[in-house]
Amino acid sequence: MTAYLWYGAALLGVIILAFALVAPFEALKWWSRDIDLTLPDSPQLDELENEDEHQCYVVYLTGIGGSGESLARREFGFLDRVKERAPGAVIITDVFPFSVTNNPLTGERTLAWFWAAMHKARLKAKSIFFEFWIGARNVCQVAVCSDPRYGPIYNLGIAKEVYQALLNHGYDPRQRKPIYLVGYSGGGQVALGAACYLTRLMSKVTVITVGGVFSSIPGLLLADRVHCLVGSRDRTVWLGPLLFPGRWPISPRSAWNKAKRRGKVSIVNMGPMIHSGKGDYFTRSVTLENGKTYADHTADVVADIINGER
Amino acid sequence: MTSNLWPLFSGTLQLHETTFDLIKTRSGFQACLALFALAVLSKSLGEAGILYINRATKGQYLRGLLGSLAVLFFTALVWTGCIWLSCRYALGLTPDYRQVFAIVLVSYVPLIFSFLDIIPHLGLVVFKLLTIWGLLITITGLHREFGLTIGQGLACSAVGWVLFYVLNSAFGGAAEKVRLRLLGRDRWVNPKEAAVALLERELRR
Numbered sequence: 001m002t003a004y005l006w007y008g009a010a011l012l013g014v015i016i017l018a019f020a021l022v023a024p025f026e027a028l029k030w031w032s033r034d035i036d037l038t039l040p041d042s043p044q045l046d047e048l049e050n051e052d053e054h055q056c057y058v059v060y061l062t063g064i065g066g067s068g069e070s071l072a073r074r075e076f077g078f079l080d081r082v083k084e085r086a087p088g089a090v091i092i093t094d095v096f097p098f099s100v101t102n103n104p105l106t107g108e109r110t111l112a113w114f115w116a117a118m119h120k121a122r123l124k125a126k127s128i129f130f131e132f133w134i135g136a137r138n139v140c141q142v143a144v145c146s147d148p149r150y151g152p153i154y155n156l157g158i159a160k161e162v163y164q165a166l167l168n169h170g171y172d173p174r175q176r177k178p179i180y181l182v183g184y185s186g187g188g189q190v191a192l193g194a195a196c197y198l199t200r201l202m203s204k205v206t207v208i209t210v211g212g213v214f215s216s217i218p219g220l221l222l223a224d225r226v227h228c229l230v231g232s233r234d235r236t237v238w239l240g241p242l243l244f245p246g247r248w249p250i251s252p253r254s255a256w257n258k259a260k261r262r263g264k265v266s267i268v269n270m271g272p273m274i275h276s277g278k279g280d281y282f283t284r285s286v287t288l289e290n291g292k293t294y295a296d297h298t299a300d301v302v303a304d305i306i307n308g309e310r
Numbered sequence: 311m312t313s314n315l316w317p318l319f320s321g322t323l324q325l326h327e328t329t330f331d332l333i334k335t336r337s338g339f340q341a342c343l344a345l346f347a348l349a350v351l352s353k354s355l356g357e358a359g360i361l362y363i364n365r366a367t368k369g370q371y372l373r374g375l376l377g378s379l380a381v382l383f384f385t386a387l388v389w390t391g392c393i394w395l396s397c398r399y400a401l402g403l404t405p406d407y408r409q410v411f412a413i414v415l416v417s418y419v420p421l422i423f424s425f426l427d428i429i430p431h432l433g434l435v436v437f438k439l440l441t442i443w444g445l446l447i448t449i450t451g452l453h454r455e456f457g458l459t460i461g462q463g464l465a466c467s468a469v470g471w472v473l474f475y476v477l478n479s480a481f482g483g484a485a486e487k488v489r490l491r492l493l494g495r496d497r498w499v500n501p502k503e504a505a506v507a508l509l510e511r512e513l514r515r
Contacts, residue, residue: 143430
């Protein structure tokens, strides 16, 4: 029995190693073979509709559990709440943050059948076993995003996809309307990565991380502001300060410590929220002491930032 | 030779002193060279990322592989010389140069794992860990073969490290230029600079 467990663990280790080894190649292949930064021209000024209605653009980047097919219901619920509180915001959800070409796991890729099976199985069985594979694959992409060798390429691809999505939703760079990148969990890292390039636009770019796990990345300095929403019972969020030396206090010249000194970063205590599951940032069935649900509180905080009240 | 490969590989990685007896035989030394070649191959696989970014062709990859082999072999020769000279003039010993060279070659065995460099983020620390592992193997070998203490072994290896630091500062740039010439390039693409330039070009359209 013990021997089988060892074999199982070894097999798991080999598979995870294989994931990690091939992780950078999607971004590298895009860069070296398929790169195409051609973007559609900005719309004519007289073609613009609802110019005053759209006051800002909010791009939501999901966490490592995402397969790119669709967001979870609780995430849609949260975004609906944000929209209610900030009606002038255009909410954009069609960027999959763990693919440099915005290709969902079930899209055109060799292992699409495997990811589709995992995605279906996890919806049915609600087992961590099926969640694990998608999570492990996406964690590797977060590592690519934070790696100084691959990150610049990966982040460029994501920034391009975000920019494309913004244009698709009526964004006009000439109007300089503010952009908010909201990243949940590992999506926070990707949001900061995309900010490295999107800040080249004339719009104000603000990053909001919800339980964000991220490294010390130049996007922290380049973004107008970075708001980190952190639950007091969220243990996962501490992986960032633990794993990335740039977030340690002994690296005073890192982007994170510089951004903190310049007052660009604000940490928002969200109360006793956890990272994922019942009691996380999007939960509707658990309330704070004041009777507000966790989902409402998170939406309030995000909307306050968007409405300029924070 | 093949029968010695696994004992040499596993014994070296576990810092078994008796492993160094193996490299005194002809077949053991051949096994040591084979492992060294594997280490070079693995290291070049670890560099595949940068070659991919630079859109290197198969020919360029092969030339890069041969370049890596030459550089690592030259490094091993110089390092051996440093240790040999330190032993001779600082400690008054007269070690066999070939024996020292074999110890240094064996210390490259952990680099067989240097293909792991390609792993995002974690790969950045892997090479450093492998280098430290190699240093420990050198110290163990020097202790076994010539009776050097840990401090003496570390000092002899450190002389080599300092010399390399100086050589690298003085000629590192030129050596890199030669390597790039071998690959048919003027410079490596800096992904960050290139990405910003590409994006700005698009935004100006």
